Amino acid sequence: MDDSPEFFGAADGGHAGPAPVQPYRVLARKYRPRNFAQLIGQDAMVRTLANAISRDRLAHAFLMTGVRGVGKTSTARLIAKALNCIGPDGAGGPTIEPCGQCEPCVAIGEGRHIDVIEMDAASHTGVDDVREIIEAVRYAAVSARYKIYIIDEVHMLSRNAFNALLKTLEEPPAHVKFLFATTEVDKLPVTVLSRTQRFDLRRITAPMLKDHFAWICQQEDVEAEDEALAIVAAAAEGSVRDGLSILDQAIAHADMASDGKAAIVTAAQVREMLGLADKSVQGRMLEDLLGGKGAALLDGVEQQYALGVEPVALLRGQMELVHRITLHQLAATATEAGLKGARGEAAAAADGDIVEQFAARLGAAQLHRLWQLLLKGYEEVRTAPDPLVAAQMALLRVMHAADMPDPGTLARQLESLTAGAASIAAGSVDPETSRQGQAVVPATAMSALTVAASPPPSWADLVAQVEDAGMLQAGQIMRDWVRVVALTQGSLVYRPAPGYDEDLRTELRDALSRATAEPWTVVLAEAGVEAQPSLGEAAKAQAQAERDIVRNAPLVQAAMAAFEGAQLMEDAEVAAVHERKWHRA
Template identity: 60%
Template sequence: MSDSADDEPAMPGMDLPETPAQPAAQAGPYRVLARKYRPQTFAELIGQDAMVRTLGNAIARDRLAHAFLMTGVRGVGKTSTARLIAKALNCIGPDGQGGPTIDPCGVCEPCRAITEGRHIDVIEMDAASNTGVDDVREIIEAVRYAAVSARYKIYIIDEVHMLSRNAFNALLKTLEEPPPHVKFLFATTEVNKVPVTVLSRCQRFDLRRITPDMLFAHFSAILQKEGVEAEAPAIWLIANAAEGSVRDGLSILDQAIAHADLESGGGGGRIAAEQVRTMLGLSDRSTIAQLMAAILEGDAGGAIDLARAQYALGIEPVAMVRGLMDLTHAVTLAKVSRHEDPALSDDDRARIGDWAQKLGFAPLNRLWQLLLKGHEEVLRANNPLEHLEMLLLRVIYAASLPDPGELAKRIEAGGASALSAPPSPGPAAAGPESAAVAPTETPVAALTIRQIHHLLDSSGHQQLARQVHDEVRVIELEPGLLVFAAVPTLDGDFARRLGEVLRAQTGSHWQVRAGEGEARPSLKDVAEAKSADNDARIRELPVVKAALAAFPDARLVEDEHHQQRFQS
């Protein structure tokens, strides 16, 4: 009998299944990118050159502080920096004869032990789990004893702001005058919660947010090491989504690689920008651009249809508002030539540049304010889609209203065209200072009584203008409504005639009527009161008193330039 089944012919109908290939044994369990690429030297710590230079000079000059505080947003390297400082202070070099250095060797026993988290003299403590005074007392008792095998005994306290007030107070004396063999390294994301008495005893380092450019280069290098291809816009999307945090960015990159593997059926895969956009729940740029175009063109129905279509695809309403805000911000920056987004396609860049030329700062600012307020409402809403739809309608119909400066200019110009809303501007027809969009119905302008008088006077209705100036005492004045106190000198036909003229001049319906209630002084009353007040103040001037004493018959009169002068 043969030793191998392969030596015998297979019997018909009894073919055995092929033995599957055994996978190669993995070197170890998978480590996420944030841990795998944690910086092991100061050279690998990106974006913190100023801090590294300061530490290097302090070590070279033997001017080391006894306590360091690292602060900054999440994921910029606070805890990693603390571990690197511990390695730098305790490194003995490959030959065992080295001293503190800004470039720890990474191969000596202290460096390897600290890297692996097993050094007995480097104690890491999470202040979020050890907040009480008893935990700090253990540290105070332990610092009296010398390091077992290292040059310095180092305490790394993460999220130090979580310590209680009593714990901070117990630590103060030891923190100010620790034994020479002890160093404290604190890390926190909320430095404002750390007592000033603690801050004053530490050398503070504010770690910077990592810029998208640095993150793009860092993530590109990691992808190359991992053997994964990625589109440049996809990497830019991840770099921007990280918001300055390396750890957050690496977590997103890990997810993007897994997503690419699933899409491609295994292997290294290829990370596409659209996949990243879907993964992050971001609105599609082209759809947001279409939504913005519908807003600018005053197409309320089209804007709502686009929003509902995106919602059906799983895009959250608040994400659509953020997309519109980002686009508004981009257009505004493009007006001052300060918009640079490498993730943009040529079509998107051309579209933003076109809007930047056609839209003025005033409508863009109004659009931004409306979206900013709407973002908070949609974020807190029980039914976000309904709030989004109402926000879009509000933006379309409110963003076109003229600001006070523009309204004043229109009134100065006079005529019916001055206060009528401009026609809805399409992308090609909008002028540089055009509003974001014009509603189909003319909004009622909010006018003061002085503006109404000026409008009547400039449009040739001098009699009505004189009556408004001299006789009209306003009880209530709102857009489209004027209620005035009845006086005998105003005939019963005055209200009808004034309403018709205002309707003709503004293009909006006005209700003008006499009423009862407390009325404000007329424009003539205001002018006379102001003139009397000026006359009284002028008569109190010493030079005027002397002139009147010398010429008793003199009196103050107003010339054609509205300047008061003496007349005998």
């Protein structure tokens, strides 16, 4: 019985109704690579596969690993196509460029080929699931050249499942190929890794992602600003799937054009969608931070927080701005030296007036110090119970530390102050001239010089402080095994005494810092450097000298000559003799 619409008739005179509306397919599925030419960023792997196919050196098992969204499962399906393609005329063989028209290519692309079995190891983890594979591999492929098993997230298989698969994986039938995909290759047993040909899929670079997203927008009849695509590419963190998901959301978030036909994706809308601070806002915040404008800085943080920008995103935006400024400086230096590479060109292309201005103002030491302070603040904000308060305090701390001179500048200032003080002390500079500003040494500098000119600490006193602080073992080591090469306030250069080969730097630094409540730098001198004897060695040498004085005394010499066989007993030995006599009594 015919149950077609024509048989039953239709309300509009027997004509069939409109075709059903196809559901929307997200960009990550719609633009999944259909051939190796569309697989971006994996040229080395494609070249290896092409050579293996052309030389008929195909492995029986392949392992694709990499971060999420770089194309592991898509690559496995493309390999399945390449191995089973028969060409439009049905007479082709394995090829790195599958036709996409023959029945195997079409069926594999639609996921319905009977000889290409996909299994999700996350939901099929047991040995029973693997036992089904072991039983099925004995039978030849139904219609394809190879029977192919694609196992996604293979690291989720249990240990027993891996053990059950090992023998089949090592010596499978000639008509069977295994394709594994995983994001956590470290969880796979070594026995499995040794039986597969491994491909590490690379993280896709931001410029390559940006070009790919621009092509997709063109295919989708969507207008997008270059800066908007750059933001999406940076947020993707090397993952094509993540980037396409963000781009899909950005297109839905974008406003329609005036003609109502196409969406326009702008950078401002993408920042608003992702909760990122605007570049101009980041520049103003850095300007307030460097200028010591605490009230304006906190006001900017409050405004961004009210707009929905997370405090941790504010800190990350400042870190990215400092990073871009640093790259801009390096790119300029590399350009002058003729060594500018792809990364430098990309950094220079992405820089605006704000970055150029800061790059001209700030030095490398300031940028590195800003980065360290912001990084510490970022970690605090990320784990703080109140992120907003933590972000405010972190930025204020960076603001107060931003204008501090670096250690090199401090050292140069100290040298100049020392030279000025020495000139005044020697009378080579007239006090009246000093008062006129030609060689003025401030009172604070003189106090610093007084501290610097104070005598170095005594090693014996330091050891006593360590022992008084309760660190008896460390004090004993310092007495017996440490030979001092150089000692100043807060700095120790040493050599270990013969017979002690362990590195004592960490233990000495911790003990001295705890005992003196000051930071210490401990350096191990090279072998052969002249060093003072340890306190234990000095004490033994002094005791031996005292014994020699007693032995060489005339009265002792006369007594030993009068009593043949007499010996000079040490104090400890005398005490031991008396103790033995007391016990016998």
